[in-house]
Amino acid sequence: MYDVYKIRKDFPVFHNSKTIYLDNAATTYKPQSVIDSVTKYLSKETANSGRGDYHDAYVVDKRVDDTRLLVQKFLNAKEEDEIIFTHGTTMSLNLVAQSYGKKVLKPGDEILLSIAEHASNTLPWFDVAKVTGAKVVFMPLDDKGLITPEIVKKYLTPRTKIVAVTHISNVLGYINDIKSIAKVVHENGSIIVVDGAQSAPHLKIDVQDLDIDFFAFSGHKMLAPTGIGVLYGKKELLAVMDPFFSGGGMNASYTTDGKVDIFKAPRKFEAGTLNIEAIYGLHSAIIYLQKIGLENIAAHELTLKKYALNELRKLDHIIIYNEDAPTGIITFNVRGVHSQDAATYFSSKNIALRSGQHCAKLLKNHLHEMATVRASIYLYTTKEDIDAFINAAKTAEDFLDAYF
Numbered sequence: 001m002y003d004v005y006k007i008r009k010d011f012p013v014f015h016n017s018k019t020i021y022l023d024n025a026a027t028t029y030k031p032q033s034v035i036d037s038v039t040k041y042l043s044k045e046t047a048n049s050g051r052g053d054y055h056d057a058y059v060v061d062k063r064v065d066d067t068r069l070l071v072q073k074f075l076n077a078k079e080e081d082e083i084i085f086t087h088g089t090t091m092s093l094n095l096v097a098q099s100y101g102k103k104v105l106k107p108g109d110e111i112l113l114s115i116a117e118h119a120s121n122t123l124p125w126f127d128v129a130k131v132t133g134a135k136v137v138f139m140p141l142d143d144k145g146l147i148t149p150e151i152v153k154k155y156l157t158p159r160t161k162i163v164a165v166t167h168i169s170n171v172l173g174y175i176n177d178i179k180s181i182a183k184v185v186h187e188n189g190s191i192i193v194v195d196g197a198q199s200a201p202h203l204k205i206d207v208q209d210l211d212i213d214f215f216a217f218s219g220h221k222m223l224a225p226t227g228i229g230v231l232y233g234k235k236e237l238l239a240v241m242d243p244f245f246s247g248g249g250m251n252a253s254y255t256t257d258g259k260v261d262i263f264k265a266p267r268k269f270e271a272g273t274l275n276i277e278a279i280y281g282l283h284s285a286i287i288y289l290q291k292i293g294l295e296n297i298a299a300h301e302l303t304l305k306k307y308a309l310n311e312l313r314k315l316d317h318i319i320i321y322n323e324d325a326p327t328g329i330i331t332f333n334v335r336g337v338h339s340q341d342a343a344t345y346f347s348s349k350n351i352a353l354r355s356g357q358h359c360a361k362l363l364k365n366h367l368h369e370m371a372t373v374r375a376s377i378y379l380y381t382t383k384e385d386i387d388a389f390i391n392a393a394k395t396a397e398d399f400l401d402a403y404f
């Protein structure tokens with residue numbers, strides 16, 4: 001275990017803000033080491049990457065290459081060329097849909113999603129279904145809120161080409177058994193795309209052990225800056241895909257009649273200048289997370305979640321939707337209070353929570369609720385943060401008091 005009070009000193013925002021931040025599933029605070037890395041690029045090591053033949057450009061190239069290697073190890077990918085830098089999970093999933101989906105899908109083929117998916121793992125598939133004539137099929141969750149291998153098996157057909165599911169739901173916080181799901185998907189001859197936006201910040205990911213075909217995550221949900229994300233793809237799948245967009249950096253040559261000699265992955269998917277300062281930041285973020293240990297982070301989050309639940313359960317006016325989810329996400333409502341009113345009430349106590357449908361707009365059919373409030377814990381959350389949250393929850397029924 002680690003000393004949470006000690007690591008909070010690494011995060012300047014705690015010196016500058018009194019907010020009790022429980023919206024970590026939306027984005028995370030940044031440690032000084034990440035800020036320093038970004039500043040180092042901006043103030044000392046500025047150059048473009050993959051283009052320059054001078055010393056400073058080599059320094060930048062090395063940092064980009066080192067980060068790719070670090071991400072390869074972070075995910076236990078077989079090769080560094082399987083790591084593509086994107087703007088975030090949303091772009092990564094669009095890349096798979098546009099570059100892989102368009103290539104393989106034929107009219108009548110099926111794309112299997114769950115009703116727990118974030119809009120970023122739903123709408124790109126609608127887009128690609130529209131142009132290919134494929135069909136998007138939704139599977140339900142089990143009673144708890146999980147996507148199980150049994151449900152996936154039931155919904156797979158000979159026409160299912162792609163199964164795209166979340167590793168951890170951003171609303172329910174359950175961890176889906178991706179290894180078993182991947183097995184049934186592959187037995188059907190389909191491929192599996194995993195939305196790792198909520199798992200990469202908290203769990204050790206091994207894409208080879210899980211046998212995942214594509215895995216997407218965002219840097220900003222794991223201490224890195226916004227605007228940087230990753231798509232992992234198996235080399236043989238990346239090899240058959242066309243670029244999602246074109247431009248500088250992804251081609252060796254082209255002619256006036258439009259023949260383009262395109263580089264291999266990852267460069268063929270990285271047209272234009274990369275978000276280099278964010279790549280510097282991602283490097284430092286991964287080092288920081290690894291120093292603390294993802295298993296220690298997950299254990300810390302779960303301890304605090306259990307503590308919070310023990311207290312929240314005593315409050316009749318609090319309805320909890322994911323009691324036994326083994327992660328730091330608590331999704332609830334205050335009986336009789338609209339979720340946005342509840343979040344506004346908590347905000348009056350300096351507590352930052354998320355309310356609404358959390359971009360997973362089909363989940364209301366499972367929850368039988370239009371909207372919920374979400375508290376999400378991360379490595380720097382303290383027992384005092386949870387105490388403040390519980391104290392506010394005790395009087396949340398009287399939310400109108402916040403306005404007087």
Ligand SMILES: Cc1ncc(COP(=O)(O)O)c(C=O)c1O
Binds near residue numbers: 091118121169198359
């Ligand atoms: C499960 C899940 N998928 C995808 C996304 C989209 O991530 P981004 O906005 O960083 O692209 C999020 C962000 O909230 C998420 O929680």
